[in-house]
Amino acid sequence: MAKQNIELIVNGDRYEVAVEPNRMLVDVLREDLGLTGTKIGCAQGDCGACTVIMDGVSISSCLTLAVEAHQRDLTTIEGLATSPQELHPIQESFVQHGAVQCGYCTPGMVMSAKHLLDNNPKPSEQEIRQGLSGNLCRCTGYNKIVEAIGAAAGKMASSAKEG
Amino acid sequence: MAMPEFQVHQPKTVEDVLDLLGRHRSSVKLLCGGTDLLIKMRAGAQTPEHLVSLNRVAGLKTISYAGGDGLVIGGAARISQVGKTAEVRRLYPGLAHACSVMATVQIRNMGTVAGNLVNAAPSADTAAPLLAYGASLVAVERGGRRQIKLVDFFTGPGLTVLEPGEMVEAIRVPDVSPRSGSCYLRLSARSKVDIAAVGVAGFLNLDLEGKVIRCRLALGSVAPTPLRCPEAEQILEGQTPDEKLIAQAAAACVRASRPIDDLRATAAYRRAMVQVLAQRVLTQSLDMAKGGTP
Ligand SMILES: Cc1cc2nc3c(=O)[nH]c(=O)nc-3n(C[C@H](O)[C@H](O)[C@H](O)COP(=O)(O)OP(=O)(O)OC[C@H]3O[C@@H](n4cnc5c(N)ncnc54)[C@H](O)[C@@H]3O)c2cc1C
Ligand code: FES
Ligand code: FES
Numbered sequence: 001m002a003k004q005n006i007e008l009i010v011n012g013d014r015y016e017v018a019v020e021p022n023r024m025l026v027d028v029l030r031e032d033l034g035l036t037g038t039k040i041g042c043a044q045g046d047c048g049a050c051t052v053i054m055d056g057v058s059i060s061s062c063l064t065l066a067v068e069a070h071q072r073d074l075t076t077i078e079g080l081a082t083s084p085q086e087l088h089p090i091q092e093s094f095v096q097h098g099a100v101q102c103g104y105c106t107p108g109m110v111m112s113a114k115h116l117l118d119n120n121p122k123p124s125e126q127e128i129r130q131g132l133s134g135n136l137c138r139c140t141g142y143n144k145i146v147e148a149i150g151a152a153a154g155k156m157a158s159s160a161k162e163g
Numbered sequence: 164m165a166m167p168e169f170q171v172h173q174p175k176t177v178e179d180v181l182d183l184l185g186r187h188r189s190s191v192k193l194l195c196g197g198t199d200l201l202i203k204m205r206a207g208a209q210t211p212e213h214l215v216s217l218n219r220v221a222g223l224k225t226i227s228y229a230g231g232d233g234l235v236i237g238g239a240a241r242i243s244q245v246g247k248t249a250e251v252r253r254l255y256p257g258l259a260h261a262c263s264v265m266a267t268v269q270i271r272n273m274g275t276v277a278g279n280l281v282n283a284a285p286s287a288d289t290a291a292p293l294l295a296y297g298a299s300l301v302a303v304e305r306g307g308r309r310q311i312k313l314v315d316f317f318t319g320p321g322l323t324v325l326e327p328g329e330m331v332e333a334i335r336v337p338d339v340s341p342r343s344g345s346c347y348l349r350l351s352a353r354s355k356v357d358i359a360a361v362g363v364a365g366f367l368n369l370d371l372e373g374k375v376i377r378c379r380l381a382l383g384s385v386a387p388t389p390l391r392c393p394e395a396e397q398i399l400e401g402q403t404p405d406e407k408l409i410a411q412a413a414a415a416c417v418r419a420s421r422p423i424d425d426l427r428a429t430a431a432y433r434r435a436m437v438q439v440l441a442q443r444v445l446t447q448s449l450d451m452a453k454g455g456t457p
Contacts (some may be wrong), residue, residue: 001168021171057272134267
């Protein structure tokens with residue numbers, strides 16, 4: 001199968017890669033770019049472990065052909081922290097609220113939370129739960145994740161006011 | 164299972180899409196969100212050698228509304244965008260509801276209404292509300308364009324009247340007149356992420372005296388295809404609906420259904436729920452048509 005040259009823009013960095021047209025974005029992110037924060041759970045759109053943001057909306061990278069991401073703007077979990085010392089407020093809140101157990105679902109959960117708060121900075125508990133409808137967690141029972149996102153929303157709103 | 168091999172084409176115009184469909188006629192599929200197609204391909208159920216992506220075609224994601232003309236949903240418009248459009252929420256609440264609760268956030272951001280219809284699952288969530296609103300598809304092929312009424316579109320599970328060289332350029336939904344009300348309700352075993360076990364959509368338009376001028380009712384997940392319920396519609400048209408008439412129309416919806424037992428629900432449960440949901444859908448549509456809040 002002839003490879004296709006594509007340009008991926010991930011977390012502001014440009015990558016030129018040659019990929020087979022049948023490869024999924026999640027595999028290219030993990031195997032070719034070494035960005036292994038994005039996980040694969042089900043590989044069929046059910047679990048959300050592979051969630052990334054493309055052109056401003058959350059998508060399942062296990063159901064997206066890498067060639068379809070050519071020159072699109074991508075954000076993965078590696079792109080959230082502002083510096084190696086400082087986590088993104090959503091990540092910080094997950095740590096503080098004990099919202100991480102095995103951690104396998106966490107990158108996808110955080111990306112879905114980011115998509116939610118980007119579109120709805122003050123979600124109700126119900127809206128947070130709906131925003132996570134595409135993310136499965138086998139460990140936490142969800143409550144701590146929901147609390148963490150609610151707290152992160154509050155913090156981000158007050159620091160936006162100050163700033 | 165490993166993904167089969169194929170080539171991906173990313174045309175920028177509808178003309179190029181149609182050329183590619185013609186050139187690779189023997190083994191080609193259109194690709195939008197891929198949320199149905201890529202899963203089928205990975206399972207080996209479909210093995211096209213060529214995929215023609217609609218995601219870079221100019222203008223195909225547009226959603227527009229104009230009074231008198233109604234709503235036009237582009238052939239690559241995302242489900243989440245349709246669900247967020249102000250006019251869809253105000254005038255076509257049944258469609259807005261389907262587009263806000265089906266599948267998951269990510270799948271709604273990727274999947275399209277056109278893909279949902281062409282995939283033709285009996286449970287396709289946008290089908291019942293679009294049938295209730297009297298929608299049509301605009302299908303284009305090289306040298307031709309035709310309008311297909313959605314009620315004539317589905318021929319079986321996964322089957323439609325669309326020809327291999329055709330693509331859906333847009334979905335057209337007629338404008339809604341004053342004193343109209345509509346609603347879509349769905350039930351599924353595992354909240355919304357699971358596909359619907361039963362879905363009922365309704366549309367009512369009343370005259371100044373409160374008589375029904377036009378009624379459309381549609382069901383999902385209870386037959387090999389999404390379907391309309393003409394007998395139930397005729398029970399209501401020309402009448403002033405009350406509780407008894409609504410129960411009769413709902414019973415006619417149950418008669419129109421041909422449900423099966425499967426892992427999501429039994430046929431008997433589905434029949435019982437068609438009765439309940441049809442009554443709720445008609446009651447809410449009537450309240451909305453009368454100007455009350457649903
Ligand atoms: C986890 C998950 C949950 C889901 N839940 C639901 C649910 O609750 N309810 C529901 O109804 N569906 C559900 N689906 C199914 C699917 O997401 C929808 O049917 C979606 O609308 C398909 O759109 P798409 O753009 O992804 O289609 P694609 O997969 O890109 O295409 C589907 C078919 O339509 C054809 N096609 C696409 N666009 C056009 C066009 N413009 N003209 C002609 N042919 C075209 C393709 O060739 C293909 O045959 C779910 C899927 C997943 C993975
Ligand atoms: S790995 Fe993509 S949704 Fe599960
Ligand atoms: S923390 Fe283990 S799956 Fe969510």
